[in-house]
Amino acid sequence: MKKSSPSSSNSWNSRNNVAPMEDVYCQCGSKVVLKTSWIKNNPGRRFWACPNYEKGEYYGYFEWLDDEVCSRAKHVIPGLLAKLNKREDEMTQMKIKESKLEADLVMASSRLEIMKQEVNHLKNEVNKLKKKNTKYRCVLNVFAFGLVFMLCLIVVILLLYMVQDLLCIE
Numbered sequence: 245m246k247k248s249s250p251s252s253s254n255s256w257n258s259r260n261n262v263a264p265m266e267d268v269y270c271q272c273g274s275k276v277v278l279k280t281s282w283i284k285n286n287p288g289r290r291f292w293a294c295p296n297y298e299k300g301e302y303y304g305y306f307e308w309l310d311d312e313v314c315s316r317a318k319h320v321i322p323g324l325l326a327k328l329n330k331r332e333d334e335m336t337q338m339k340i341k342e343s344k345l346e347a348d349l350v351m352a353s354s355r356l357e358i359m360k361q362e363v364n365h366l367k368n369e370v371n372k373l374k375k376k377n378t379k380y381r382c383v384l385n386v387f388a389f390g391l392v393f394m395l396c397l398i399v400v401i402l403l404l405y406m407v408q409d410l411l412c413i414e
């Protein structure tokens with residue numbers, strides 16, 4: 245709600261504690277409404293006006309409600325308004341940053357979830373490979389044992405033949 249424009253929105257009325265002007269209409273047929281001036285010469289000064297006041301070149305009904313503000317107030321109020329507007333701008337910027345950070349957080353969370361799923365998948369793969377490795381090792385052990393056994397058997401047979409030959413020669 246910037247207050248640099250000459251008049252505020254109608255929402256200001258509810259905070260004024262001023263009874264609405266009954267049965268007062270503008271020449272255009274609209275019921276007059278309470279507005280607040282924010283121009284340099286009349287900051288914060290309320291007035292009754294046509295709801296279409298300042299729309300295009302149109303002005304219609306106009307009547308001040310408050311007396312003219314003193315020169316001190318004329319000097320102070322614009323400064324306060326400028327400060328207020330600056331704070332509102334800062335708040336808006338903060339809100340934009342906050343919503344951006346929230347969006348980033350949501351994105352990071354979803355990425356984290358995807359990475360967790362990938363880690364679980366890889367863990368499963370590693371477990372499968374470990375199982376396969378164990379199986380192959382068993383097969384390899386059996387094969388090696390068989391090979392050693394066969395070699396031993398051949399050596400024993402050869403020795404027996406050699407012993408038999410020696411006995412025959414004698």
Ligand SMILES: [Zn+2]
Nearest residue numbers: 270272294304
């Ligand atoms: Zn009017």
